[in-house]
Amino acid sequence: MSTTHQTVILSHKGEPLTITTRPTPKPGPNELLIEVHTLAINPVDHFQRDYGVFIKDYPAILGSDVAGIIIETGSSTRSTLKIGTRVTALASTFFTPGNDYGAFQKRVLVKEDFVSVLPNSFSFVEGACFPLAVMTSWNGWIWAGLEPMSTIGSGTSTTTTTSTNEGVFVWGASSSVGTLAVQAAKLMGFKVYATASQQHHEYILGLGATRVFDYQNANVLDQIVSTARSDGVSIRIGYLATGDQQLAVNTLDALRGTDNAKLAIAPIVDSELKVPDGVESAFVSPPQDPDELRERSRSIFVNWLENKLAAKELVSSPHAKVIQDGLESVNGALDELKAGVSCLKIVVEL
Numbered sequence: 078m079s080t081t082h083q084t085v086i087l088s089h090k091g092e093p094l095t096i097t098t099r100p101t102p103k104p105g106p107n108e109l110l111i112e113v114h115t116l117a118i119n120p121v122d123h124f125q126r127d128y129g130v131f132i133k134d135y136p137a138i139l140g141s142d143v144a145g146i147i148i149e150t151g152s153s154t155r156s157t158l159k160i161g162t163r164v165t166a167l168a169s170t171f172f173t174p175g176n177d178y179g180a181f182q183k184r185v186l187v188k189e190d191f192v193s194v195l196p197n198s199f200s201f202v203e204g205a206c207f208p209l210a211v212m213t214s215w216n217g218w219i220w221a222g223l224e225p226m227s228t229i230g231s232g233t234s235t236t237t238t239t240s241t242n243e244g245v246f247v248w249g250a251s252s253s254v255g256t257l258a259v260q261a262a263k264l265m266g267f268k269v270y271a272t273a274s275q276q277h278h279e280y281i282l283g284l285g286a287t288r289v290f291d292y293q294n295a296n297v298l299d300q301i302v303s304t305a306r307s308d309g310v311s312i313r314i315g316y317l318a319t320g321d322q323q324l325a326v327n328t329l330d331a332l333r334g335t336d337n338a339k340l341a342i343a344p345i346v347d348s349e350l351k352v353p354d355g356v357e358s359a360f361v362s363p364p365q366d367p368d369e370l371r372e373r374s375r376s377i378f379v380n381w382l383e384n385k386l387a388a389k390e391l392v393s394s395p396h397a398k399v400i401q402d403g404l405e406s407v408n409g410a411l412d413e414l415k416a417g418v419s420c421l422k423i424v425v426e427l
């Protein structure tokens with residue numbers, strides 16, 4: 078194995094990423110070296126390139142989502158993680174600082190707690206669509222109290238609600254985060270009321286939503302509330318993956334009756350957002366404490382995602398657009414996502 082590999086680096090805020098070669102690191106305890114076959118693009122990547130958000134030191138290696146093959150293991154890694162194992166992983170310097178850990182390179186180090194075995198039934202393109210969206214959807218659902226950590230992954234269907242009339246809503250369900258929030262809530266046994274553009278309604282129903290509404294309809298709030306009432310479904314929890322935050326808050330307020338309600342918000346929360354008494358909202362974020370983060374990532378990637386992939390209870394979502402020109406195409410992929418996508422994950426094959 079060569080001792081160097083290719084990467085794309087951000088030298089200065091606002092500049093395009095440039096291709097370079099860097100030394101290939103050795104995995105430490107509980108770490109894996111992954112040969113990256115595919116990487117997926119997320120909105121935070123172009124915010125980092127263009128505005129330098131969350132970047133402390135330059136040059137920086139960006140990116141979060143990879144799928145590939147383990148080519149070296151550190152000491153004491155999980156017995157299922159061997160050289161040659163296909164995996165999907167959250168490879169992000171947000172969680173482990175240092176350029177050895179950012180996704181946009183041909184070989185990347187990851188902590189084993191952020192890794193799930195990828196069964197042969199999923200392609201590397203499909204595998205790269207999961208990590209950040211899965212972590213983000215769970216961080217929101219857990220904050221909202223949907224799933225106690227101890228029961229996230231049992232290997233079989235995970236159900237927290239036995240009631241057939243308990244629902245949640247997912248706003249912006251055709252986004253990357255939204256599709257995973259729908260799938261996770263459905264697997265927990267909730268009725269999922271979702272919003273998306275009309276052309277994606279069949280797709281979102283196929284992911285497990287019970288009802289889908291067009292967020293562009295002027296009466297969407299009334300439609301959701303009256304449909305939930307006539308269905309006999311009670312909704313006290315919402316997840317805003319993307320879209321109009323005030324409309325989502327108002328919808329939850331109208332749905333909750335006299336009960337308290339919680340709305341998890343994945344994007345930066347609007348400073349103008351008005352949240353009425355009885356509704357609690359919060360920006361979705363991972364635990365800050367390192368031990369809690371380790372416990373959270375193990376629950377999500379080792380217990381839940383790995384089991385759900387093996388059981389074929391999840392599908393890769395949303396639709397993938399594959400770009401086959403390797404690292405050279407990453408800037409273009411970031412520009413394409415920045416221009417706006419509709420029910421699409423952009424995946425670069427290396």
Ligand SMILES: NC(=O)c1ccc[n+]([C@@H]2O[C@H](COP(=O)([O-])OP(=O)(O)OC[C@H]3O[C@@H](n4cnc5c(N)ncnc54)[C@H](OP(=O)(O)O)[C@@H]3O)[C@@H](O)[C@H]2O)c1
Pocket residue numbers: 119120121209213248249250251252253254255272273274275277292318319320321342343344345360361362363418419420421
């Ligand atoms: N807090 C965190 O830790 C965290 C982590 C990851 C991402 N995020 C944030 O979460 C958000 C979603 O990320 P993503 O990667 O899932 O986004 P994405 O896939 O790029 O979102 C694209 C989708 O947005 C939908 N959309 C656009 N305008 C909408 C509106 N007004 N109402 C409802 N849906 C609308 C479109 O739906 P249609 O095509 O149906 O119109 C499209 O499918 C971003 O703001 C991202 O920065 C936060």
